[in-house]
Amino acid sequence: MNVPVICPGGTADFTLVVTNTGNVDLTNVSVIDNLPAGLVYQQTASNTCGGAVNAVGSQITYGPFNLAVGASCTIVIRVGRTAECAGEQTNNASVE
Secondary structure, three states: OOOOOEOOOOEEEEEEEEEOOOOOOEEEEEEEEEOOOOEEEEEEEEEOOOOOEEEEOOEEEEEEEEEOOOOEEEEEEEEEEOOOOEOOOOOEEEEO
């Protein structure tokens, strides 16, 4: 869902695509997402990566999971807003 502004009571989705561009299968992969200030994790709308989901405060961790050479998986995170309305937000995630 692409929304230009998110306000309290509204939601927006962040889509994370994880791709193994290397030449070996990966094991024990984890994705760590630190939500921007003012956004609150509501749910994981979809997760084709697998592994456990652990949400603590504004940090959401997915995994561990395996990812074959050339394979991709997708995680969709639904968030809400705690206070005043806000426009464009940048969400940063890392893969380990």
